[in-house]
Amino acid sequence: AQSVTQLGSHVSVSEGALVLLRCNYSSSVPPYLFWYVQYPNQGLQLLLKYTSAATLVKGINGFEAEFKKSETSFHLTKPSAHMSDAAEYFCAVRDYGGSQGNLIFGKGTKLSVKP
């Protein structure tokens, strides 16, 4: 069965600093991995996805993530944080069990950006 672990429920960075949000996955098959962002009282918006093509995936809003099979990781990074990046971020892996197309989510990491 697939699973996702996000390390750190809260991360705080200064504006202009590097953003690093950690995600480790467990999967017995080549995984499809995703990062979503959620702004307060909104739904989830897809940031980027890994589907076994390039291991470095670029997404929207300057975010990118690198798939590292040896470390079973898919960490999200952004070189320079902006105030508008403050939100909750979810890592997800596609479920290969009974539910077609379902995503299994981590518990989320809330990102705060200090001025």
Add this chain to the structure above:
Amino acid sequence: DVKVTQSSRYLVKRTGEKVFLECVQDMDHENMFWYRQDPGLGLRLIYFSYDVKMKEKGDIPEGYSVSREKKERFSLILESASTNQTSMYLCASSSITDRGAFFGQGTRLTVV
């Protein structure tokens, strides 16, 4: 632009009421999902549907039912609302070819 629309952003209902949450997608997606989101617990799958009139239980189906009479519409039903069903409910859809899912804006339900 892809769109998943949930009928209400905020709802307040009384204990014991029957509650309907509606979700419509305009992307002709085969798969539709209902999740609930609670602080510290992330998103948990309630039910999903991979075709009209087809439904499967997710991780936490107790107290809920669903209906999918048309491809674009997926309804979540709380048969008898209880206070522990106070939560954010998120609808999503995906195609069988795409690997990701598109989400609605969410419905924040409060049961009093």
